[in-house]
Amino acid sequence: MSIVAFIFMLKTNNLNLRYYSFIGMLFGFIIYSLSISKYLYNLLNIILYVIIKLIRIVFRTISYPFRIIILVLKNLVYLTFNFRRKI
Numbered sequence: 001m002s003i004v005a006f007i008f009m010l011k012t013n014n015l016n017l018r019y020y021s022f023i024g025m026l027f028g029f030i031i032y033s034l035s036i037s038k039y040l041y042n043l044l045n046i047i048l049y050v051i052i053k054l055i056r057i058v059f060r061t062i063s064y065p066f067r068i069i070i071l072v073l074k075n076l077v078y079l080t081f082n083f084r085r086k087i
Contacts (some may be wrong), residue, residue, distance in 0.1 A: 009021060
């Protein structure tokens, strides 16, 4: 967030860093911390959980045919080598 603040200050007032800029950022941070930070933190955790869940579902869906092919090949190789040993 501080990068955004400094880029904003660079674009608006040529990065004049005066004491009131720091005081304003400090008061903004304090107000944010005391008012909405815990709600945003919980919201971001829920969003991240949903995104991770969706990525897992997509990955499992895409990898399912490959897992089946690998399983069939393993069983085929196992049966082939076991059949040769029994004879």
